[in-house]
Amino acid sequence: MKSHYVSDLQDGQAVSTLFLVCEKSIRTSAKGKSWLELSLRDRTGSIPAKMWDNFEAIAKTFECDDIVVIRGRVKLYNGQKEVTLEQIIPAEERDYELGDYLAHTKFDVEKLFSELRASISAMKNPFLKRLLESVVDDPAITPRFKRAPAAMTMHHAFIGGLLEHVVSLIGLSRGVLAQYPELDADLLLSGIVLHDVGKIDELSYDRGVQYTTQGRLLGHISIGAMLVREKIKSIPNFSPELAILVEHLILSHHGSLEFGSPALPQTREAVALHFLDDMDSKMAAVRSSLATDSGEDDWSAYSPALGRKFLKLDEYLKSSATPGRTTPERDPPKSA
Amino acid sequence: MKSHYVSDLQDGQAVSTLFLVCEKSIRTSAKGKSWLELSLRDRTGSIPAKMWDNFEAIAKTFECDDIVVIRGRVKLYNGQKEVTLEQIIPAEERDYELGDYLAHTKFDVEKLFSELRASISAMKNPFLKRLLESVVDDPAITPRFKRAPAAMTMHHAFIGGLLEHVVSLIGLSRGVLAQYPELDADLLLSGIVLHDVGKIDELSYDRGVQYTTQGRLLGHISIGAMLVREKIKSIPNFSPELAILVEHLILSHHGSLEFGSPALPQTREAVALHFLDDMDSKMAAVRSSLATDSGEDDWSAYSPALGRKFLKLDEYLKSSATPGRTTPERDPPKSA
Amino acid sequence: MKSHYVSDLQDGQAVSTLFLVCEKSIRTSAKGKSWLELSLRDRTGSIPAKMWDNFEAIAKTFECDDIVVIRGRVKLYNGQKEVTLEQIIPAEERDYELGDYLAHTKFDVEKLFSELRASISAMKNPFLKRLLESVVDDPAITPRFKRAPAAMTMHHAFIGGLLEHVVSLIGLSRGVLAQYPELDADLLLSGIVLHDVGKIDELSYDRGVQYTTQGRLLGHISIGAMLVREKIKSIPNFSPELAILVEHLILSHHGSLEFGSPALPQTREAVALHFLDDMDSKMAAVRSSLATDSGEDDWSAYSPALGRKFLKLDEYLKSSATPGRTTPERDPPKSA
Amino acid sequence: MKSHYVSDLQDGQAVSTLFLVCEKSIRTSAKGKSWLELSLRDRTGSIPAKMWDNFEAIAKTFECDDIVVIRGRVKLYNGQKEVTLEQIIPAEERDYELGDYLAHTKFDVEKLFSELRASISAMKNPFLKRLLESVVDDPAITPRFKRAPAAMTMHHAFIGGLLEHVVSLIGLSRGVLAQYPELDADLLLSGIVLHDVGKIDELSYDRGVQYTTQGRLLGHISIGAMLVREKIKSIPNFSPELAILVEHLILSHHGSLEFGSPALPQTREAVALHFLDDMDSKMAAVRSSLATDSGEDDWSAYSPALGRKFLKLDEYLKSSATPGRTTPERDPPKSA
């Protein structure tokens, strides 16, 4: 039933479809004219919308985070598109697919999950294998593991971001294991899969992405460590030493106290996990920054996460008389 | 002619061979007895040595950093081996292979260099390829690139360390390029090969490893950037934009101002290079820390570079009733 | 059977009693004379000891952390007391009270524990009361809670230090609860009792005080939070919200990320707990610093924990012509 | 004569009373319509106000920080109350009580002052007692000591805040003196009373609260130390050592250089004062943050002073099925 998406709307177009209401307020002009002002979003972006007349009763029928059917017309205001609304009707839950209304990973979540499961299946250490299975196959966890973002704003801040991040780390870890044969592969994989598992409870991500109260008071690192300890308790003969090594990976993965890790990485696997996690989250933040329209020819939008702008390499080299980039942009890797 | 190595000396053994003199002093006891005290080293380690009688004339015939032939006997003093010297004779340069006297990479330097050359040969961007060739094939640079350590003390602090580090980064970069197809492979390789090239002039490493005056006053980052700019000048049609991108990789690879980079990484390649370099140097520091005898069962020696000790994983898990590590330690990768 | 203590030994005194061996080495003089050198300690302090002859066989009969019976004589060496040893015999466990050999709290541990129990008994919230009881009355925990130091070196670094610190905080909290009636008394008490409970596993304190491997890899904050979560699981109907509030107190009590708390204090009780804990540990560090002989008239020994010396107030004011301190030093409080 | 307060105004209500003018400007709409816009405040809060016609002459009759009589009507604009003004007349000083127009302590200032005086009367050290009396009973100081806020914005930022803060510290110090009998009670009380006395000159607080030029250039710590030194000069036989101890308490009470203390706390009393002051100011900031309407169910408004939000404990526990807080919120302490 979702017929139009924000990213496709054109000036002058009549539109009649569903959106998620993000912000809602009644505004009044200096001369006393009132109107209803909304921010509407779907998974492709958000757009402001205004209803100028007879909105008082309608405004009471829905709240922020509700999905509504609207009818209206797109117009330009100060050079930016907005929707002039004629009608707003709350939608029934059977009428929409919530996934249409939030940004999510560009990858196929089920394929990502299969890749994760395949990596776990190939493990040799039966205890670690059983631990990872007990987490990712727990019916109370699986759907949230597939859905959780990897962060509020810093990186992978979209539905499925956690899983995309984990699978990307699995990919990176192959080269690292090849280069540092002294690393214990199963332990490193355990760290990769579990390091951010606390995100599933630190954040709420049903309609918008917010910190939960639990998330603010405990943080995903401690939530994850406690969750994993409970899972370990249920596995017979799981040695206490191995348990401590796994918990250490979770607790230390931010790499330093001031970034929220209560312990510094003190095993080879913890050191490697920290660097891989740091690299993948920062590369994702760069990717996201370069994907956002910045209005500048050669430079991305400013990334608050990284405190700088990034160069649009290809645009920059195009201005050069002699060719720069000769390695063509390649296809994405098979899974992520 | 080098017949015995420090790591093989046994208590009571008579020894007659060559060493590098690292430290040299004349000591006097409280009661006025004087003796000559040396620190002798070869590529396997160092050992104290003392000459008790008739050393005055001999002591004037050699200096620190000289190679000498000694004759003496190993004994234990306070539980540590030392050599009681009977004779010391300065060696002629034709009599020794300097490489026997300094710690160096465990890898075959020529094989490492071949790998580096092979990676350069496979490049597609003719300008970057020619730049890298002009550096690593410059007869004034090649032997120093093969010999330079990657650092004074932090990581790869041995002869050949720079080359080992570069080739290790090339290995790591394969997985990274697979995971982030948006990266320009040739540009990243250029950063890997050139980022620490200034080390060849920042340090002196003929006999001991020291900072040069140039190294202290300019630092390897600026030395490298200036060296590369000169090489670029000699390549016709090398675009100024591409030159800036390469220089940016060198200048930004420490990742932040307080670690000595005058510019923050602002391209995808510079971000990736920074994380790879950081990971490889820290993993090498962990490896070195775990390889040093610490006297503790489960913990490495304290690493000043990283500010902590590291867990000896296998020893720790051995104390566990149930098996921990099941993935056996694998062979090292082919080249590095 | 322990007849002499380190703090009482006099120059020239013959001594025949038990000590804990802290350090042990065989030393050799420049001229080749060897001797056995020990550091001996009991709860009042430590003293060096040397055996000059016939020590080779004896030295193999004991190790560091063993209790031995020694016979010898005290003498001055460079102005400091040491023991010249004539005989050393390993002691049987039945022959000594380990408590004689480690520094411990000056308070009566059983009285401290009674006070703690009395505070718990007076609690009104049945869930929190039951939680605290399930911890301090757990037979696997009680003896360790009574014995653990509160820290390695910073404050209360002696046997019973944790309990002394907790009871001191209970005392301080009375005034704070009176001043800030908005505080939940039972929640604050829970934080006081549980905030450092992880110390019982972070440290080993049977003979010397050391970090455990678990302690280094996880830290007492995470160990405590995980221990408390397990206890809560066993209490029926303990609300998840209340659980989070208690865990938050433990996780946030260091007050900031860089001091190892993975969450900032975000409840009134957590803010108050942080300041009380900080004050009590620092006041204890000042007390300890002023109790150590400094060799200076007006100033304490330098406190590495606090980075400064402290003024000996009374000595300083004595030098004054007009009286300064008029409030006489009072008796200690009833319990701590 | 003040008949209505900001906190009581209702939509549609006609209002005719006095307010303090905080902000004043003439605004013009895009189409050229001009109006007068004010911010009016009294001790209960502030409200915007607009005059649409014939305001040109009136606007010249008063300035910011003046008290005016206004006549107008309350209306809602964008969901927020504001006053449409019909008339504005500057008030005569005899017509108003300035105290009605600024936020002030909820406690009775005279009772707070009596408590302070009682604590001073109970002192045993005649010199310190006389010093405190010479400050708080100085007719040039008493009224300002009763009136000064304890800070611009961080904590106790209201009329009488300094006195409330000092009396709260006196309350807290009782428990601390009981717990640490080695503390000199009179010296600690001197620090409590005098540590922020410089605030009386650092800030101006006649109508709004602002830094004085003296306050910006010298800071309250130095102002206070210099004021106290002058008072000490006037007391015969006050020993120089005791003077230095009192001045040290003032200079060091912020606890570290980066927070503006030119000396670190180096006496037990200075250490205790620093922690008490820190705790009381932070607890007051938390209290103020929780008292501000945040629009969130479980969380306070963001506190810029503390860099976080705080949990509304009772609201959070209400959502729990099983009861959380069982200790009922108690009455405030007798004095503060």
Next chain:
Amino acid sequence: MKSHYVSDLQDGQAVSTLFLVCEKSIRTSAKGKSWLELSLRDRTGSIPAKMWDNFEAIAKTFECDDIVVIRGRVKLYNGQKEVTLEQIIPAEERDYELGDYLAHTKFDVEKLFSELRASISAMKNPFLKRLLESVVDDPAITPRFKRAPAAMTMHHAFIGGLLEHVVSLIGLSRGVLAQYPELDADLLLSGIVLHDVGKIDELSYDRGVQYTTQGRLLGHISIGAMLVREKIKSIPNFSPELAILVEHLILSHHGSLEFGSPALPQTREAVALHFLDDMDSKMAAVRSSLATDSGEDDWSAYSPALGRKFLKLDEYLKSSATPGRTTPERDPPKSA
């Protein structure tokens, strides 16, 4: 042809002259009325301007950074001057002097440059003299050296700022050389002239002041060092040691790593240069802050560069009954 300047415009005045367009947008009111809104500037400041009718075609004839001839009338809007536009015509390049449209140094650029040249002429070291001449007399550099600002916003952020800063440093260095005779005058002068030469490429300053892509990726410190090395290469017999000393001055002049210097000052000249540069840039920032209208009697506008406001000394002392400043403000120095 530039007849009116922003700083002279009066309310109600008809104006017909040229301005630089800084910002340009089409705005629409809530009721749908659209207009063209510009920011116009010349070297004396900037002023907003609006065109209410028939602007659609005109708006397409010019862009930001263009110079236009406008006709209109000044009016007050919200108490601030703005221009109501009647006509806008793009200007021909022959019709204007670009210098009229950007802020520039108050000193005569040619006189500043003569002073610089005179200082160079007086040098005794032939190599350093030739180096400085080869830079400032290079026809590709001279005009940019005369035109570049010394910074984007921090200090001397106007056309000619670099040269003004350099000449001011030359003036300051005279006293410093007199006080520290151990300084090498020619080396210090080299550092003064060359330390910021990279600014000529780090910034673009044709119409507005912006960072160039090169400037962002390399920074002026590295740009300057590389430029100077190239110049040195072209001077026969310039000793490598002297080259390193000059490059060191450029690389270290920010004084610490966190401020972007990849090397710390390690010669007397580098230490002196750092302090002189720091003082002159901060004094210029204070000057600029005090020259900006702040709306406060005694205090300047807040300086973001320095993080504070500055006292208007003379105004502050005027409020004093007894005279304060007796040394009258003197004439500016002859050249800068």
Next chain:
Amino acid sequence: MKSHYVSDLQDGQAVSTLFLVCEKSIRTSAKGKSWLELSLRDRTGSIPAKMWDNFEAIAKTFECDDIVVIRGRVKLYNGQKEVTLEQIIPAEERDYELGDYLAHTKFDVEKLFSELRASISAMKNPFLKRLLESVVDDPAITPRFKRAPAAMTMHHAFIGGLLEHVVSLIGLSRGVLAQYPELDADLLLSGIVLHDVGKIDELSYDRGVQYTTQGRLLGHISIGAMLVREKIKSIPNFSPELAILVEHLILSHHGSLEFGSPALPQTREAVALHFLDDMDSKMAAVRSSLATDSGEDDWSAYSPALGRKFLKLDEYLKSSATPGRTTPERDPPKSA
């Protein structure tokens, strides 16, 4: 009566003269031989000394900081000179000039003081002039102002250092006043003369240089501000505003809170004073570092104050084939 100085002693020389005793201890060898070990110093340096026999009674006749007459012979021990003592006799105060035993300024103190007085005489502001006179001409201050060091260890750490530093700043300020005519010359001079006046009480410098208890508890900045306020009180009609400006100069001269200034510089004069003070103290630290024998050809001893070594410029350039420094080292300035 002082006949030999430390800096002149030669190996084998018999010596009979006076020294200040800095350190004193009785040492015992491993075999039980005891001896007396001293550190002796005069204004040219320090030397170890040992008495091997019959020292017990003699050792009780003097203490550290006493002046003694010794007789003995210089010998080399481990390559360093020391004195073998035959006799030690405490000296009478009439027998020595204390100035011979502490390092002091190389300048003539009376000439420095005359220069200071001349600068004060030339002042135009009668209040500031009278203030400075009331300080430097106060008979209780003058001798201490001439004698105090400017710091414990950082810079000018010798007798007369404060005065040398002040006169050097006066010299530097001439060029600064010429360059920044907006500076108030008399106010800047007041800051220069008074900024470190608290040093006269912060340090004791009769025999060794130590912090006083007052110095540790208050710091020289607060001591200075309070001293100046007292002086100002005694000058009729000194305006409070001018007083605040002078006190501000003292309080803010360290430039930032973390370096101990409780206020940031907020006047032009305070900004200039901070930079001048910083430059002069650092240049003095460099000078002192380069004057200390380092054992390295091209580099000074490591300066703990500045955290680095400094280049010996002339030695470094000497190694160059082509001449570097052409400006010969000049004579010192007339006064300082």
